[in-house]
Amino acid sequence: MSNRLSIKEAAALMNVSEQFIRVGMQRNLLPFGFAVKNKSKWCYYISPVKFTEATGIKLQGEDGNEEEKD
Numbered sequence: 001m002s003n004r005l006s007i008k009e010a011a012a013l014m015n016v017s018e019q020f021i022r023v024g025m026q027r028n029l030l031p032f033g034f035a036v037k038n039k040s041k042w043c044y045y046i047s048p049v050k051f052t053e054a055t056g057i058k059l060q061g062e063d064g065n066e067e068e069k070d
Contacts, residue, residue, distance in 0.1 A: 007044055
C-alpha cells in the first residue's frame with residue numbers, strides 16, 4: 001500500500017467530488033489528512049490508515065486484496 005491516497009482516489013472511494021475533499025481538508029473537517037497552503041497553492045496528504053478509520057472504507061492492496069491493519 002502506498003503511504004498516501006490522492007484526492008482523486010479518496011473522492012472516488014467516498015463517491016463525492018474532488019472539490020468536496022479539498023474544501024473539507026482545507027477547513028479541517030475531514031479527519032484523515034492535512035491541507036497546507038504554500039504561498040498560493042494548496043498541498044494535500046491523505047493517510048490511508050486514517051482514511052479507513054474515519055470512513056470505514058477498506059482499501060485494496062497492490063495485489064488486489066484488502067489491506068490488513070496492525
